[in-house]
Amino acid sequence: DTAVSQTPKYLVTQMGNDKSIKCEQNLGHDTMYWYKQDSKKFLKIMFSYNNKELIINETVPNRFSPKSPDKAHLNLHINSLELGDSAVYFCASSQQQGVTEAFFGQGTRLTVV
Amino acid sequence: GDSVTQMEGPVTLSEEAFLTINCTYTATGYPSLFWYVQYPGEGLQLLLKATKADDKGSNKGFEATYRKETTSFHLEKGSVQVSDSAVYFCALSGKAAGNKLTFGGGTRVLVKP
Numbered sequence: 001d002t003a004v005s006q007t008p009k010y011l012v013t014q015m016g017n018d019k020s021i022k023c024e025q026n027l028g029h030d031t032m033y034w035y036k037q038d039s040k041k042f043l044k045i046m047f048s049y050n051n052k053e054l055i056i057n058e059t060v061p062n063r064f065s066p067k068s069p070d071k072a073h074l075n076l077h078i079n080s081l082e083l084g085d086s087a088v089y090f091c092a093s094s095q096q097q098g099v100t101e102a103f104f105g106q107g108t109r110l111t112v113v
Numbered sequence: 114g115d116s117v118t119q120m121e122g123p124v125t126l127s128e129e130a131f132l133t134i135n136c137t138y139t140a141t142g143y144p145s146l147f148w149y150v151q152y153p154g155e156g157l158q159l160l161l162k163a164t165k166a167d168d169k170g171s172n173k174g175f176e177a178t179y180r181k182e183t184t185s186f187h188l189e190k191g192s193v194q195v196s197d198s199a200v201y202f203c204a205l206s207g208k209a210a211g212n213k214l215t216f217g218g219g220t221r222v223l224v225k226p
Contacts, residue, residue, distance in 0.1 A: 004156075033213070041151075041200055041219040048213055056213055090156055092214075100145070100164075102206075102214055104156035 003027050006091050006105035013081055014113055021076045021108045023091030029103075030096055031055075032074040034066060037088040037107070049074055050096075081112045115140040119203045119217035126193055126224050134188040134220045136177075136203035144207035146170075146179050146186040147214070151200045160188075160201070193224045 004025045013019050025032060033056075034046040047066045048056035054066070063079045074091060091105040119136040126132060138146065145164045149157040161170030166181035177188045186203060203217040 041221070043157075043202065043216040043219070045213045045215075092157075101147075101159050101162065102157075104149075104158070106156045 004091055004093055004103050004105040006089075006108050008108060009106060010109050010111075012111045012113065015081055015083060017081050018077070018079045019081060019110070020078070021089055021091075021110075023074045023076070023105060025072055025091075025093040025103070027093055027095075027103060029093035030071055031094045032068065032071070033092040033094075033102065034074065034076050035090040035092060035104075037090060039087070043090070047074075047076075078110075081110075083112050086110055086112045115144070115205060115215050117203050117205055117215055117217035119201075119220050121218065122200075122221035124220060124222045126222070128195060128224055128226050129192045130224075132188070132190045132193045132197070132222065134201055134203075134222070136186045136188065136217060138184050138186065138203075138205050140184075140205055140207070142207060143181075144205040146177070147204040147206070148175070148177055148186070148188050149202040149204060149216075151202065151219070153199070157202065193222075195224050195226055198222060198224045 006023045031050045033048045049068045052068045065077045068074045088107045090107045092102040094102045116139045147162045148160040150160045161172040163170040163179035169178045175190045200219045200221045204214045206214045
């Protein structure tokens, strides 16, 4: 049973399109995150939600909009995709704020052409 | 702000060799420290952690000790296997770190038979 699952695993789309990535965790955790991993493997946090409330919003273009319908789900919607958005996006969850341990999904490889 | 610096890779080793990956950090307060591992095509998995000074984290033959005086958390393994080939990330977290994981740049390790 997958703890943190993301869909889709691969996403290829054209510039200017709008796309969404979905994430679900079945660990009962309160906090969920989105991270972006670039081509050099560098990981940077984008957003964090705690019990459906946005608590971290790093410097991310407002074309990126997270949505948390409940504490088990955190989706990422991206408008007007650009070439530079190509990356691997990871969803993660942890039991509480402060991050004792984060569990990661398998990642979504987004390619914008 | 908080940051993590780890040695750049790739690190190429023969099977049964000794592995060390250096990690140093800059942080306010007393963060928790982590090593995550990313196998090809997969998400990140927690390898080990330490939550206070002088704690030693260990798992699967890997060890790292939280050294407050040198602000370091170096990862070691006495005898690596081909299956240890992966990218290793050092990270810190804690309230003073903004309740998020801050990652180092990752170190790719390649173990040859």
